């Protein structure tokens with residue numbers, strides 16, 4: 532199975548709930564490696580600065596991006612009066 536990208540849950544599981552930088556084997560390019568050492572090589576660095584936000588970068592396959600838990604992030608923005616949203620729409624306030 533080849534994952535197209537990390538899901539938020541995957542990223543969170545890999546980060547193990549720790550804050551700050553975490554190095555881990557990359558689930559995207561690791562499984563394709565022939566040698567077990569390379570499969571387990573910790574090429575993926577994740578940064579978790581908030582329970583609802585994780586960014587990551589893999590030094591081997593270049594996969595990078597961030598994952599945000601949208602409902603928590605939207606709620607935080609709404610409490611700060613920056614946006615409004617209902618079930619169908621999000622808007623700037």
Ligand SMILES: [Zn+2]
Nearest residue numbers: 557560589592
């Ligand atoms: Zn990778």
